[in-house]
Amino acid sequence: xxxxxxxxxxxxxxxxxxxxxxxxxxxxxxxxxxxxxxxxxxxxxxxxxxxxxxxxxxxxxxxxxxxxxxxxxxxxxxxxxxxxxxxxxxxxxxxxxxxxxxxxxxxxxxxxxxxxxxxxxxxxxxxxxxxxxxxxxxxxxxxxxxxxxxxxxxxxxxxxxxxxxxxxxxxxxxxxxxxxxxxxxxxxxxxxxxxxxxxxxxxxxxxxxxxxxxxxxxxxxxxxxxxxxxxxxxxxxxxxxxxxxxxxxxxxxxxxxxxxxxxxxxxxxxxxxxxxxxxxxxxxxxxxxxxxxxxxxxxxxxxxxxxxxxxxxxxxxxxxxxxxxxxxxxxxxxxxxxxxxxxxxxxxxxxxxxxxxxxxxxxxxxxxxxxxxxxxxxxxxxxxxxxxxxxxxxxxxxxxxxxxxxxxxxxxxxxxx
Amino acid sequence: xxxxxxxxxxxxxxxxxxxxxxxxxxxxxxxxxxxxxxxxxxxxxxxxxxxxxxxxxxxxxxxxxxxxxxxxxxxxxxxxxxxxxxxxxxxxxxxxxxxxxxxxxxxxxxxxxxxxxxxxxxxxxxxxxxxxxxxxxxxxxxxxxxxxxxxxxxxxxxxxxxx
Numbered sequence: 001x002x003x004x005x006x007x008x009x010x011x012x013x014x015x016x017x018x019x020x021x022x023x024x025x026x027x028x029x030x031x032x033x034x035x036x037x038x039x040x041x042x043x044x045x046x047x048x049x050x051x052x053x054x055x056x057x058x059x060x061x062x063x064x065x066x067x068x069x070x071x072x073x074x075x076x077x078x079x080x081x082x083x084x085x086x087x088x089x090x091x092x093x094x095x096x097x098x099x100x101x102x103x104x105x106x107x108x109x110x111x112x113x114x115x116x117x118x119x120x121x122x123x124x125x126x127x128x129x130x131x132x133x134x135x136x137x138x139x140x141x142x143x144x145x146x147x148x149x150x151x152x153x154x155x156x157x158x159x160x161x162x163x164x165x166x167x168x169x170x171x172x173x174x175x176x177x178x179x180x181x182x183x184x185x186x187x188x189x190x191x192x193x194x195x196x197x198x199x200x201x202x203x204x205x206x207x208x209x210x211x212x213x214x215x216x217x218x219x220x221x222x223x224x225x226x227x228x229x230x231x232x233x234x235x236x237x238x239x240x241x242x243x244x245x246x247x248x249x250x251x252x253x254x255x256x257x258x259x260x261x262x263x264x265x266x267x268x269x270x271x272x273x274x275x276x277x278x279x280x281x282x283x284x285x286x287x288x289x290x291x292x293x294x295x296x297x298x299x300x301x302x303x304x305x306x307x308x309x310x311x312x313x314x315x316x317x318x319x320x321x322x323x324x325x326x327x328x329x330x331x332x333x334x335x336x337x338x339x340x341x342x343x344x345x346x347x348x349x350x351x352x353x354x355x356x357x358x359x360x361x362x363x364x365x366x367x368x369x370x371x372x373x374x375x376x377x378x379x380x381x382x383x384x385x386x387x388x389x390x391x392x393x394x395x396x397x398x399x400x401x402x403x404x405x406x407x408x409x410x411x412x413x414x415x416x417x
Numbered sequence: 418x419x420x421x422x423x424x425x426x427x428x429x430x431x432x433x434x435x436x437x438x439x440x441x442x443x444x445x446x447x448x449x450x451x452x453x454x455x456x457x458x459x460x461x462x463x464x465x466x467x468x469x470x471x472x473x474x475x476x477x478x479x480x481x482x483x484x485x486x487x488x489x490x491x492x493x494x495x496x497x498x499x500x501x502x503x504x505x506x507x508x509x510x511x512x513x514x515x516x517x518x519x520x521x522x523x524x525x526x527x528x529x530x531x532x533x534x535x536x537x538x539x540x541x542x543x544x545x546x547x548x549x550x551x552x553x554x555x556x557x558x559x560x561x562x563x564x565x566x567x568x569x570x571x572x573x574x575x576x577x578x579x580x
Contacts, residue, residue, distance in 0.1 A: 023558050036440045037483060039443065040444075048573060049573075077444055119481075135510075136509065138484060138513045139513060184476055188505055218479065220505055274428050361440075361481075362436065363438065380480065383433065
């Protein structure tokens, strides 16, 4: 019987032949934490008598969620992480380097890897064909200590995408549409595996956007096959030797298959307060937006700012709408400057924030006021997510976000341009 | 286990349970625990008593990987979370913290009902309306962790995964 991508990766990594439903003990290629989950991980690790991670060079502490720190308590948490890194030799990625998931994609994740991170959006590296999943602080502390973890091998829902995206419709619209279709718990405990001609030709930036949001349907992983596009990406990152091809077998067994013709999609928006509460952007015309945020681990890559800059070039943001730009890494910020996008966005009235999680989780850098609405390219619109339970968050693509920044209300980019 | 049901709706996220804006309190757990479930019900923390139950609908605990979510629910004295379905990371985190998560038809439980839960028998008796509910068996791998009181006690005892 053939194997799904999830079965294949977990079999290959654990050295045992596993199928969905099995319990597997797997080595981990990378265990990481960030600054809001890491301090608890470090305390659990040390309080339970562990001294050093099994693989310090494969253990990374990212300071990205509150970076630079907005208050003394979080600054002290950052010290906990820096001290632990210094004492144990594990890797520190400090404020300003960027969001953990982007840095994992740029520098670490390889096809066939098993990656655990104390952050739910660890699934992002599935875009490169890594079995990457989010866990809590205790699980990651144990993975750090033992160099392994346990999984239940997930059943897989296969998402087959065909056709070409219409103008101003993107991977983000596809994943929002899919979550609207199957629901915020439509893939709970499952793997999502993406396939089809659209996926075969899809750039890595788009694969990362889609994999990033797999958890918003409840999925354990969002997996893409690794192919020549993956190889090219890794080559550009100077690590072509990390490439290995992984693909599901043609006779793999899926729990179900969902077919999506992307040529029929349109700019899509998730309305407050759940990601599956989707609607076409054009139906939300007239919804006033006080803040537009473009960035995060979902859509903070150079391709996203290229789209935003192409729409905002020579134009100004609406006077009632703040425009926040948060590159997902330092490398991306440098590219933005080099390619002239930073100038275009600043001339349009944008605020460029330091690489990191920015306003996404309500700690700093764009907390919403009472009754304000934000349209964001992030992945989550839960009540209170951006720091205020009395505010409203809409999720969309960078193009819809840029169009909305121009008009001050939710706008379908096709109607603005 | 015996206590009162605190009923919540569908899709109670980890942001409802411990909002991101309180991240600065995550190294001060007693202070963080005062805000448990604040964005779903601001009165919950002051009303919940030792032994009570958090009763959710579908997809309880969706969202972030923050283990602080089940941790503060446990610190509030809650003896188990009951829900129609639960998000994956929250489920694993709760078990890792020794907090049982029981999947059952919570439509049959009303807010304020007195519940009697028998973990071994797999039953929930709603003493207020007389309903007897059966909850799904907790998977063996997770039960072995729960039986030790959580992941860290489990690893301390066995030194490794024994599954």
